[in-house]
Amino acid sequence: MITISGLSKHFGNLVVLKDINFQVRKGECVAIIGPSGTGKSVFLRSIAMLEVPESGSICIKGTDITQKSVDINKIREKMGMVYQGFHLFSHLNVLDNITLAPRKIRKQPKAEAEKKARELLALVGLSEKADCYPHQISGGQQQRIAIARCLAMEPEIMLFDEPTSALDPTMSREVLSIMRKLTRMGLTMIVVTHEMSFAREVADRVVYLDEGGIYEEGTPDEIFDHPRRDKTRTFIRRLNVFNYEIHSTTFDMVTMNAQIEVFCQKYQVKQQKIYHIQLVLEEMLVEILRRCYAVVSPDIAFTIECPSGDGEVSISIQYAGSSFDPFGETTPDEDNLGITLVRNMAKATSHYAEKDLNTLIIKL
Amino acid sequence: MGEYFEAIIHSFYNNLIVGNAYLIVIKGLGITLLISALGLLFGTIFGGVLCFLRMAASKWLKAVAKLVIAVLRGSPVLLLLMILYYVVFANSRIDPVIIAVIAFALNSGAHISEVMRSALEAVDKKQIEAARMLGFSGPKAFVAIALPQAGKIARPVYQSAVINLVQWTSVVGYVTITDLTRTVNNIGARTGEPFFALFLGVLFYLGISYAVYALFSIGSKREGAI
Ligand SMILES: Nc1ncnc2c1ncn2[C@@H]1O[C@H](COP(=O)(O)OP(=O)(O)OP(=O)(O)O)[C@@H](O)[C@H]1O
Numbered sequence: 047m048i049t050i051s052g053l054s055k056h057f058g059n060l061v062v063l064k065d066i067n068f069q070v071r072k073g074e075c076v077a078i079i080g081p082s083g084t085g086k087s088v089f090l091r092s093i094a095m096l097e098v099p100e101s102g103s104i105c106i107k108g109t110d111i112t113q114k115s116v117d118i119n120k121i122r123e124k125m126g127m128v129y130q131g132f133h134l135f136s137h138l139n140v141l142d143n144i145t146l147a148p149r150k151i152r153k154q155p156k157a158e159a160e161k162k163a164r165e166l167l168a169l170v171g172l173s174e175k176a177d178c179y180p181h182q183i184s185g186g187q188q189q190r191i192a193i194a195r196c197l198a199m200e201p202e203i204m205l206f207d208e209p210t211s212a213l214d215p216t217m218s219r220e221v222l223s224i225m226r227k228l229t230r231m232g233l234t235m236i237v238v239t240h241e242m243s244f245a246r247e248v249a250d251r252v253v254y255l256d257e258g259g260i261y262e263e264g265t266p267d268e269i270f271d272h273p274r275r276d277k278t279r280t281f282i283r284r285l286n287v288f289n290y291e292i293h294s295t296t297f298d299m300v301t302m303n304a305q306i307e308v309f310c311q312k313y314q315v316k317q318q319k320i321y322h323i324q325l326v327l328e329e330m331l332v333e334i335l336r337r338c339y340a341v342v343s344p345d346i347a348f349t350i351e352c353p354s355g356d357g358e359v360s361i362s363i364q365y366a367g368s369s370f371d372p373f374g375e376t377t378p379d380e381d382n383l384g385i386t387l388v389r390n391m392a393k394a395t396s397h398y399a400e401k402d403l404n405t406l407i408i409k410l
Numbered sequence: 411m412g413e414y415f416e417a418i419i420h421s422f423y424n425n426l427i428v429g430n431a432y433l434i435v436i437k438g439l440g441i442t443l444l445i446s447a448l449g450l451l452f453g454t455i456f457g458g459v460l461c462f463l464r465m466a467a468s469k470w471l472k473a474v475a476k477l478v479i480a481v482l483r484g485s486p487v488l489l490l491l492m493i494l495y496y497v498v499f500a501n502s503r504i505d506p507v508i509i510a511v512i513a514f515a516l517n518s519g520a521h522i523s524e525v526m527r528s529a530l531e532a533v534d535k536k537q538i539e540a541a542r543m544l545g546f547s548g549p550k551a552f553v554a555i556a557l558p559q560a561g562k563i564a565r566p567v568y569q570s571a572v573i574n575l576v577q578w579t580s581v582v583g584y585v586t587i588t589d590l591t592r593t594v595n596n597i598g599a600r601t602g603e604p605f606f607a608l609f610l611g612v613l614f615y616l617g618i619s620y621a622v623y624a625l626f627s628i629g630s631k632r633e634g635a636i
């Protein structure tokens with residue numbers, strides 16, 4: 047369906063893509079992952095010739111679209127692009143957003159285009175929003191409409207550039223479930239995403255982009271569970287680690303807890319467990335703040351590591367100062383309920399100190 | 411109280427009825443509206459052309475358009491009018507009204523081109539790109555997405571440009587045109603009651619402004635939300 051060979055693109059001196067060779071089969075769903083600024087968007091955009099590459103060829107169903115003689119508008123009719131920022135036509139209501147291209151480009155009669163649009167609205171579950179304007183509906187709804195707008199042109203290829211990055215978890219799920227439907231409909235899809243659970247479950251193939259090219263590719267299992275190359279490994283490992291630093295006794299615990307919840311939900315940690323993680327952290331942070339930072343300002347950093355699946359969650363707290371082990375009191379302090387609680391909840395705890403740096407590890 | 415009322419009636423009679431003065435006022439109003447409307451029509455067309463050149467890919471066209479806009483916007487419309495009347499068309503027999511229309515088209519065109527440009531630049535480029543991805547060609551995307559959105563953005567500024575234009579036409583008396591302002595001035599001078607006549611003139615201009623305002627709001631209602 048798509049065959050890319052020797053694709054290179056640079057902006058001035060900045061080489062973004064160099065000599066990329068890549069193929070996508072009909073009906074395949076490919077996820078593209080990678081660190082920020084490695085050219086994922088540029089790559090996706092060049093597949094639609096929104097960025098014109100310096101060299102290389104891009105063949106869509108056998109037509110090399112980098113050739114000047116090709117009518118790119120005709121090619122794009124069969125390609126849909128979904129953006130992080132939705133970009134619905136703000137002066138048109140939802141129905142007109144969907145029917146505009148079929149009517150103006152494919153010259154469909156109004157009634158026919160609207161009938162089709164209503165079917166698509168039903169598909170994305172937004173039948174009752176036909177008369178709303180884009181600014182009147184939520185981000186997740188806008189994104190579903192943006193998908194419906196593409197589908198109205200009956201594309202064979204769909205390109206997604208971080209379609210859920212601007213959405214909260216609930217809205218993301220709505221959009222992702224629509225995207226799942228699309229793969230079942232046999233559309234060829236290329237999805238740039240930070241949504242690793244989607245990439246893992248839905249994609250047939252995962253491409254890790256780095257150093258201006260395809261650094262590693264493979265099945266989701268290969269990339270997520272057995273990455274072969276260094277940068278992929280580091281990237282995958284860092285994915286399921288949550289970092290947080292505290293430098294003030296009046297830090298915002300509510301926001302912290304909210305971030306933890308969002309993070310854990312991404313890795314399908316059960317709600318009960320998320321609650322435990324939050325509780326453990328609260329107790330430990332309060333204890334550490336009370337004991338180590340009563341006079342000096344705090345210097346605490348912690349990480350939460352979620353394995354994919356239902357494994358053990360590991361919390362690691364590092365704090366500067368002389369050695370202090372909250373669990374180390376020889377006679378357990380019966381009054382300190384918090385510590386007792388954590389001790390009972392944890393599967394294992396350990397503490398070590400070296401050179402004014404304490405590390406506390408709690409496994410849940 | 412009664413005396414005041416009588417005085418007003420008297421002034422009204424003196425200024426507007428004697429010698430069918432109201433017909434002259436209507437004629438003056440007609441001239442003002444004619445110059446405004448034609449000036450606006452050609453000004454908008456000229457503004458569109460200027461805006462197109464200003465946003466053109468060619469560096470030269472861009473520079474020329476920029477210069478023309480700067481000169482026209484930077485010079486008082488009355489001076490422009492006098493230059494056209496006393497210098498450029500000095501030896502021709504062209505109707506001064508046509509000269510006035512040219513002057514106002516040039517002046518308002520330069521303003522309108524900038525209104526159009528800033529509105530077009532304010533349109534979300536990503537929406538245009540989204541249209542291109544649906545298969546729209548550049549020009550088609552411009553007509554379907556950029557124009558209607560820019561129109562909405564430009565409307566309030568365009569509206570005040572129109573009202574400005576109407577008010578500035580009051581200087582055409584300098585080139586022997588008897589417009590609304592000149593008419594009420596003449597009447598005031600004849601009757602020796604300049605206050606009443608000039609005040610009447612103000613009311614007329616106010617009326618025109620409101621009419622413009624009303625036209626615009628009907629237009630925006632018809633187009634619906636946002
Ligand atoms: N139009 C442009 N002009 C100049 N540089 C650009 C342009 N578009 C992208 N770049 C640069 O190319 C590089 C790759 O950008 P790109 O947007 O593809 O990154 P990305 O992988 O999509 O990152 P993110 O995950 O943050 O979206 C960046 O360094 C960016 O600054």
Ligand SMILES: [Mg+2]
Nearest residue numbers: 086087088207
């Ligand atoms: Mg990007």
